[in-house]
Amino acid sequence: MTTIPATREPRAAATRDLRHTWRILTAVLIPVGPLGILLTRGLMPYWTSDSEEAMVAAMAAEPGRAEAMTWAFFVTFPALLFGALAVGYVARRGAPLLATLGAGLTFVGFVMVASLGSTDLLVHVMGRDGYDEATIVDVAGLAAAHPTSAVGAGIFVIAHILGMILLGIAVTRSGLVPVWAGAAIAVSQPFHLVAAVIVPSRLMDLTLGWGLTTVGFVVVALAVLRMSDDEFDLPPR
Numbered sequence: 275m276t277t278i279p280a281t282r283e284p285r286a287a288a289t290r291d292l293r294h295t296w297r298i299l300t301a302v303l304i305p306v307g308p309l310g311i312l313l314t315r316g317l318m319p320y321w322t323s324d325s326e327e328a329m330v331a332a333m334a335a336e337p338g339r340a341e342a343m344t345w346a347f348f349v350t351f352p353a354l355l356f357g358a359l360a361v362g363y364v365a366r367r368g369a370p371l372l373a374t375l376g377a378g379l380t381f382v383g384f385v386m387v388a389s390l391g392s393t394d395l396l397v398h399v400m401g402r403d404g405y406d407e408a409t410i411v412d413v414a415g416l417a418a419a420h421p422t423s424a425v426g427a428g429i430f431v432i433a434h435i436l437g438m439i440l441l442g443i444a445v446t447r448s449g450l451v452p453v454w455a456g457a458a459i460a461v462s463q464p465f466h467l468v469a470a471v472i473v474p475s476r477l478m479d480l481t482l483g484w485g486l487t488t489v490g491f492v493v494v495a496l497a498v499l500r501m502s503d504d505e506f507d508l509p510p511r
Contacts, residue, residue: 289510293503300360300506301498307357307384308488310350315479317343323474326418330410333394334401344395354384357491361441364498364506368448376440383434386426393417431467438463442490451493459490 319339320332333340362377393414400410417423442460445451466483469475479485498506 291503291510293507293509297498297501297503297506300364301495303353304357304360304495304498305488305491307350307354308484308491310346311354312480312484312488313350314343314346315476315484317346318476319343321474321476322470326411326415327407330397330401330407330414333397334407334410337398337402340394340398340401344398347394351387354387355381358384358437358441361445361491361494364494364501365441365444365448365450368450369444372440372444372447376437376442376444379433379437380441381437383430383432383437386430386433393423435463435467438487445490445494450497451490455490455493458486458493462486462490 317339319336320329324332358380359377362373362380365373365376396417397410397414400413401407405413439460442456442458442462444456445459446453446456462483462485465486466479469479469483503509
C-alpha cells in the first residue's frame, strides 16, 4: 500500500514587533520640532513686532542669519507637525478627549505656519538676488495681504495656542509627566504670543515661550523612553 504523506499546514509568517523602534523614534522626534523653532526664533535678524521695512532691511543686512534661519525651519518643521500628533498619541489612553482635541488643534495650527514662513524665504531670496528693499517690501506686503495669509495667521494663533494648552493638560491628566511639565507646555504659547506681539521680547520668547515648549516636550520624550513597549502600544497580531 502506498502511504500518502500528510499535508502540512503552511506556517504563518512571524509578525515583526516594531513597537520598540516606534517608541524610540517617537521619543526622539517629539522635542525636535520645538527645538528647531527655538533655534529659528533665536536666529531671526528681526523681531515679529518690527515694521515690514525694518524686517526687510534686517534680512538684507544679515544674509547669513537669514539663510541659517531658513534652513533651521525647513529641516525641523516636519518634526513639529509629527511631534504634536505624537504627544497626543502617548497621552491618549489617560486623557483621550483632551489629547485628541489638543493634538488636532495644534497640528492644524502648525500647518498654517507653512503659509506664513514662506514670506521669510521670499524676502531672503529677493534680497540675495539684488532686488531693492522698496520692491521687496511691496511684494512681501502683497503676499501677506492675500486672504490665505490673513486667514492662516488667524487659525495659527487660535488653534496652536488652544491646542498646546489642551496638550499640556492632557499629558498631566494622563499621568505621563509631572504637573510642572504639563504646565510648562500649557503656558508656553500664551507667553509666545505676548513676547511676539504684545510686549515684544526675544528673551521672553526663548525662555518662557518656545523655551518652555521645548523643555516640556523633552520631559514627554523622556517619559516615552521610560515606557515599556506594552504601555506604548498593543502588540501586533
